[in-house]
Amino acid sequence: MIWRPIPLRNVILEFLEKNRVVLLDKLLNYVRQYYPDVSEHTVLKTLLELETKRKITFVQINKKQRKVELI
Numbered sequence: 001m002i003w004r005p006i007p008l009r010n011v012i013l014e015f016l017e018k019n020r021v022v023l024l025d026k027l028l029n030y031v032r033q034y035y036p037d038v039s040e041h042t043v044l045k046t047l048l049e050l051e052t053k054r055k056i057t058f059v060q061i062n063k064k065q066r067k068v069e070l071i
Contacts (some may be wrong), residue, residue: 004035006034008035008042009046009049009050011030011034011035012031012043012050012056013055013070015030016056016069016070021067022069023061023065023066023068024065024066024067027043054071056070056071057071
């Protein structure tokens with residue numbers, strides 16, 4: 001686990017508060033502005049945690065695109 005000055009979940013929630021609904025690719029690009037070394041796996045793991053806490057919904061649109069929405 002890597003210590004970050006701003007937790008990854010806060011970066012994600014901040015972006016979603018501005019946009020409400022976003023595709024995963026756009027979210028990844030935003031997160032990588034703060035943390036260039038973050039992996040997609042780490043972001044997906046954080047999204048899963050947020051989804052279980054009922055902060056977001058995470059839906060697969062098709063094989064390549066996924067939608068993330070703030071509740």
